Amino acid sequence: MSSASEDSAGSVAAAATDYDTFADAYTAENEDSLINAYYARPAILELAGEVSGRRILDAGCGSGPLFAALRDRGATVTGFDASARMVELAHRRLGADADLRVADLGAPLPFPDGAFDDVVASLVLHYLEDWTAPLAELRRVLRPGGRLITSVNHPVVYKLVHPEADYFATCQWSDEYTFDGQRAVLTYWHRPLHAMTDAFTEAGFRTAVISEPPPAPGAHERFPDELGDRQAFLCFLFFVLDAV
Template identity: 75%
Template sequence: MSVEPDKANDYDSFGEAYSAENETNLNNAYYERPAMLNLAGDVAGRRILDAGCGSGPLSAALRERGAVMTGFDGSAKMVELARRRLGDDADLRVADLAEPLPYPDNAFDDVVASLVLHYLEDWTAPLAELHRVLKPGGRLIMSVNHPFLPKLIDPRADYFSVYEWSDECTFNGQKGVLRNWHRPLHAMTDAFTAAGFHTAVISEPPPAPEAHELFAEELAGRKAFLSFLFFVLEAV
């Protein structure tokens, strides 16, 4: 679908509805966030940057597990919501992942980037910045739209090309448009290597165990489903 540039990914306008929807839905609350937490493992005492923190649910969960959290988002509304969740003293900023980040070199043990990079056409500068702020050996734990998803939606889609696609969604009763960039798996891993990362894990996990009871109809007969793809990358 064709979307006016200023109408897509406008989290300042639909951020509150998006955040409310994602508190309890299957894809975010019972699939994506549990998978990110499982991949992060024991984070007690680790300094973690939440890149594209949204309203802060992942930051809150990691902080509960003992991590020292810092976060940023490109949307002022989402940062406002994150501050409501995490408190006025939380280290949160409005910043653009496509621009130089306001953090020193080697500042973090881990970076989490939850459903962020697929909004960007070019991953070169963002991955370089995330590598810069990580300590040597630090981890980038990230999720993106599964690269087979556009092909599942439209069998005519060209899996091997990098291209823009948009999706009109309803968040807690409010409509919004998300504009994404598809890239095949090899393009992702090539970008990771070029930025100085070693790909340690590629994961296609099942949802949280309790999801099968809460979403019995949606998950009937399925142990897992295609939605997101997860990576753990190590800064080398």
């Protein structure tokens, strides 16, 4: 991963990240990657705990690895993603009968009120400038007492990448990656931690857990050069939110 320069970040900042253009490469890269397979997904599953029999919405499901893991643990899972190509890849992984939709978290969701016990939204919200309507929709489709389990870019990362930036501002920034040999630029919205928790509260959630987890077991053996002797690292921030 290399940070996009200030000029290149500015040139792409107006455009939302289009996963359709690199969905295949992203999926191939992250099947067994440190950041996804040994950090982001295991952390979400650990926070979800026992899910057998629970109705779970995978919001921003991508090509379906988290959907598959939750289903394997006995949950009844529904998923959606804004990328049609990602949903196609998810159907390949999960089967034609998997409940998958192309839908945008920035628009009303095609699900009834209180349809789910849990929503997982892994690495989704940080693509959105305004969280008000998306969080309201996620709260709407959860039953009272349900949970939103979500992860976003750790807000400190933006300040580390751009030391001159204002941590307390909500602002757009971009980073350049290579996924399975294909270059891609991801464009995010940074917001400080207090802005995140304020948005959760205003949407009708109570923050139950804020987590900065270590990588999953086996990560140090598989990625010794990347991890060295570090037991944890700054990357994503994880929340468990109760619908009140």
